[in-house]
Amino acid sequence: MNLYGIELASRLLLGSARYPSPAVLAEAVRASGSEVVTVSLRREAGTQRSGQDFWSLIRDLGVRVLPNTAGCHSIKEAVTTAKMARDIFHTAWIKLEVIGDADMLQPDVFGLVEAAAELAADGFEVFPYTTEDLVVADRLLQAGCRVLMPWGAPIGSGRGLNNVFGLRALRARFPDVPLIVDAGIGRPSHAVQAMELGVDGVLLNTAVAMAGDPVAMAGAFARAIEAGRAGFEAQPMEPRDFAVPSTPVAGTAWLA
Amino acid sequence: MHVGILGAGVAGLVTAIELAGRGARVEIVERAPDHARACAWVAGGMLAPWCEQATAEPQVAALGAPAIAWWQRHFAGTVQRGTLIVAASRDAGELDLFGRRTERFEPIDAECIGALEPELAGRFRQGLFFPDEAHLDPRHALPALAAQLAAMGVTIRYGVDADVARIDADRTVDCRGLAARDTLEDLRGVRGEMIVVRSSDIRLTRPVRLLHPRFGLYVVPRGDGVFMLGGTLLESGSDDPMTVRSAMDLLNAAYALHPAFAEAEILELGVGVRPAFPDNLPRVLRHGRNVYLNGLYRHGFLLAPAMAQQAARLIFHHT
Numbered sequence: 001m002n003l004y005g006i007e008l009a010s011r012l013l014l015g016s017a018r019y020p021s022p023a024v025l026a027e028a029v030r031a032s033g034s035e036v037v038t039v040s041l042r043r044e045a046g047t048q049r050s051g052q053d054f055w056s057l058i059r060d061l062g063v064r065v066l067p068n069t070a071g072c073h074s075i076k077e078a079v080t081t082a083k084m085a086r087d088i089f090h091t092a093w094i095k096l097e098v099i100g101d102a103d104m105l106q107p108d109v110f111g112l113v114e115a116a117a118e119l120a121a122d123g124f125e126v127f128p129y130t131t132e133d134l135v136v137a138d139r140l141l142q143a144g145c146r147v148l149m150p151w152g153a154p155i156g157s158g159r160g161l162n163n164v165f166g167l168r169a170l171r172a173r174f175p176d177v178p179l180i181v182d183a184g185i186g187r188p189s190h191a192v193q194a195m196e197l198g199v200d201g202v203l204l205n206t207a208v209a210m211a212g213d214p215v216a217m218a219g220a221f222a223r224a225i226e227a228g229r230a231g232f233e234a235q236p237m238e239p240r241d242f243a244v245p246s247t248p249v250a251g252t253a254w255l256a
Numbered sequence: 257m258h259v260g261i262l263g264a265g266v267a268g269l270v271t272a273i274e275l276a277g278r279g280a281r282v283e284i285v286e287r288a289p290d291h292a293r294a295c296a297w298v299a300g301g302m303l304a305p306w307c308e309q310a311t312a313e314p315q316v317a318a319l320g321a322p323a324i325a326w327w328q329r330h331f332a333g334t335v336q337r338g339t340l341i342v343a344a345s346r347d348a349g350e351l352d353l354f355g356r357r358t359e360r361f362e363p364i365d366a367e368c369i370g371a372l373e374p375e376l377a378g379r380f381r382q383g384l385f386f387p388d389e390a391h392l393d394p395r396h397a398l399p400a401l402a403a404q405l406a407a408m409g410v411t412i413r414y415g416v417d418a419d420v421a422r423i424d425a426d427r428t429v430d431c432r433g434l435a436a437r438d439t440l441e442d443l444r445g446v447r448g449e450m451i452v453v454r455s456s457d458i459r460l461t462r463p464v465r466l467l468h469p470r471f472g473l474y475v476v477p478r479g480d481g482v483f484m485l486g487g488t489l490l491e492s493g494s495d496d497p498m499t500v501r502s503a504m505d506l507l508n509a510a511y512a513l514h515p516a517f518a519e520a521e522i523l524e525l526g527v528g529v530r531p532a533f534p535d536n537l538p539r540v541l542r543h544g545r546n547v548y549l550n551g552l553y554r555h556g557f558l559l560a561p562a563m564a565q566q567a568a569r570l571i572f573h574h575t
Binding site: 020 | 311312313356357444445469470491492493532534535536537
């Protein structure tokens with residue numbers, strides 16, 4: 001998978017919030033094989049200086065950091081947070097979240113497109129958290145995004161893929177744009193389903209962090225994502241509405 | 257044996273009790289003028305080893321369970337009336353999850369919730385009751401330990417900023433919390449925030465936790481209509497004043513627990529920064545004649561007795 005010119009072997013991106021401890025987070029990252037970890041600036045610390053302990057723990061994980069603007073409800077807030085993230089983590093990458101609905105944490109796609117354009121013009125490499133809407137996706141690409149992060153379901157809901165048809169349409173319309181399903185994945189089977197649709201990767205947080213055993217769950221997701229991708233590449237058969245014997249029966253001797 | 261202790265927070269005071277009780281001559285040095293700057297001062301004071309199993313490593317419950325008896329022996333204000341866990345109907349899944357990860361509780365229905373806490377009657381359909389857990393008020397418990405230490409001949413020198421090298425003692429125990437980061441480099445600060453409110457309309461007799469996928473809340477009754485609301489947990493070493501967002505989250509959750517909290521008076525907004533190691537587990541370490549007791553994280557009152565006993569064993573038996 002290639003994201004903004006960076007070749008990644010793992011198709012799993014892992015969030016860093018809500019783990020039982022930083023030690024468990026570090027082990028989960030290792031078990032997941034993930035090469036990209038997202039980190040929230042706004043939620044973990046009110047001001048720039050105070051979160052430094054946690055951010056240095058994230059840097060010490062030795063993986064690429066994808067800072068995010070989680071919890072931002074306005075363009076201005078998201079842009080400011082993105083710039084702060086660039087200073088702290090010395091990366092042009094930013095996972096852009098502009099939340100439009102506090103209950104569903106649904107993206108404000110209008111604000112998202114505007115913020116993405118502003119950040120892309122400023123040299124950021126934007127990973128927009130969006131819906132599966134084709135028109136919004138097109139506008140985000142026009143705004144300068146080279147990766148799309150459609151949701152599976154609302155953040156933290158663990159419901160899996162709410163709109164398989166929509167994600168399939170997005171894949172078909174933009175075959176060459178990396179698609180990362182971000183948010184809503186609850187179980188490894190959801191990740192397999194997403195990967196079988198041909199998306200390029202999956203971004204997870206709660207499903208691993210809040211599992212009874214986050215480290216084991218990180219490993220389970222790693223294997224699920226590999227299996228889903230391998231299944232997609234191997235071109236699965238289509239379902240049929242009648243039975244077809246896998247062994248030809250014509251000419252078989254019937255011993256009654 | 258002369259032991260100097262740095263820090264008069266919950267770790268320092270409990271360690272002093274354990275050491276003085278074993279016959280050591282103990283002196284405590286505290287840089288603040290009183291206990292009010294210790295993060296224990298803004299703690300919930302819940303002795304809830306089994307509830308903590310929901311998020312903490314199994315060692316926390318094992319180390320913390322004996323703390324209830326320890327506090328009952330050393331502080332008469334320790335109240336053992338259990339912990340009540342409730343959730344709104346739409347968050348019933350949170351109760352299932354909490355129950356799967358904890359032990360020593362009874363699943364209870366609306367009637368039983370009403371019998372335990374009549375104020376909550378009819379408000380919640382189901383909950384969990386942890387009958388063996390206890391709670392205390394840190395602002396009474398810390399001065400009570402200090403008074404007990406004075407009676408045992410232990411002096412506490414407040415307003416003295418000393419380091420271990422300058423203490424004239426056979427052994428030192430460093431209980432400075434986050435301030436010990438100058439030596440214990442992997443310590444980090446985890447910020448917690450709390451609000452103290454007063455309401456004459458609500459009566460609760462035990463800590464109540466409201467589960468929610470986003471904003472967890474606990475309410476600890478302090479008596480005389482005073483309640484401590486807590487529950488935020490932020491990866492931040494800042495002790496800056498509470499943010500509006502945190503205050504809204506806590507107050508909204510309290511309002512969801514009982515609408516009468518809307519009319520409560522806000523007495524205090526408090527912030528504490530808890531010291532934690534990367535695995536969020538406590539440690540007792542020895543470097544030469546110095547022992548370090550640190551990393552109690554959000555479990556100061558729960559873990560201080562077990563860790564103080566470990567420190568005492570290290571000092572008296574070198575084990």
